[in-house]
Amino acid sequence: MDQIQWQGLDGVARIFSISTAYESIRPTAGTVPWFDAIWFPNCVPRHIMSRFSKSPFFECRYSTDVWNHALEYTQITSSHEWSMVASDTVGFRANKSAASLVAKLLFGATIYFIWQERNSRLFNSKKRAAKELFGVIYSTVRLKLLSVQFKESCQIDQLRIACKLK
Template identity: 30%
Template sequence: MLNLRPLIRNHIWTNVGDGTTTSAWFDKWDEVCPISTIVTPRCIANAGFNMNTQLAEIYVHGEWMWPDSWISRFPVLLSLRNLVLVHTQQDKLEWRSRLGLRTEFSTFTVWDDLRQSQNEVLWSNVVWFSQAIPKHSFFMWLIVHKKLKTHDVMCKWNSSGNMNLNLLCCSLCTSGPDSHEHLFFECEFAAQVWNGVRDKACMDTIQNKWSVIFDFLVGIANSKKAIHVIAKLVVSAAAYFVWEERNRRLFTSKRRNKNQLVEVILSTVRMKLHTMRFKRSIQTARVLQEWMLPRGLLVADDECG
């Protein structure tokens, strides 16, 4: 957190009221502030002030109380704006955005100002979309960046090369490698799970190969059609629960068969669909029938959301 201080400092400004709670030297209440970056602590002490001096103590009746010699030594002080202390108002901290706008503090504003902005990637709406299940979205983000701790990834961390090769086997089928590509969904067990759910997303012609599945999702990423939203939900849920089952078998003695996992995936997506609304059409009426959803979810004008 302390490492963020240099990034945050210039965004936190004081909207000066009576000046009694604003540090004269360390707070930012003007473009040239903080004054401590201009005037040295020795000069402050020699002028009879201390590090705890408040703004109201050095700006009295419209006059600066510091020595006249400071102006010649630190001419930038001449650019300080003329303050008007309002004794009936308290000082107030505000957030100034990177565009220079003063706004109320919020975590969203802080994050948006501090983060490094980049162009939106083509797959953003595959991972982050309004109908998504948050933990599934985060998991999909890990898959896209290949951040899952599969054995082939962890093997690269072992510089000695002495990792037991038996540990590299997939815990679901025990015959393939424990890797992103194998788990989603080339593994024999994972493929059976995928084959059990893909029809529900009208993806029955899509191969059980992650690159093919992902390319299909990128192609429909911005679509608001119900069937395309469902496709994204089904894929993310299938990947999430396959990974969960992989870990369950790797670290415990518990296991679920293919049919149980298929039912968990479909019931999870079905519960999410119960929270959505669908634009009334022949296609969405079929979707509701396919997923055994009440017709009350159909609306006349709004798209699913």
């Protein structure tokens, strides 16, 4: 029986498969400092791609209004400058507390839904008020938090009350 061979960049011939071809040609690098702020247990994958794409839309009045609603539920400082908000979120990367999880989920969901709102306004001429959009963000994060298994503590009880998880 014939077999197709794949010679990777390392010069070693292997039996061909898509995964071996991909692994041999994909660029590799060390882990970046913000990796854990993006990929963490309980993250929402569709919120990841827009998370660190700097956008002037994030700095407009509408986005500021949406972000102000989100700040009420996080330990992120009240900065509206992109680099400061991203830096605060990266600061939570190794923190496994419930408050850290809420901050990372809210940050990702806020960026994702602001970008979605931008596209809706540009391509569909549909607009939502900032408070209405935050309602969507809050519901998304709340539903995600309902699926998380937390260790019981006073902090978790406070989180459940604040986010209406009970």
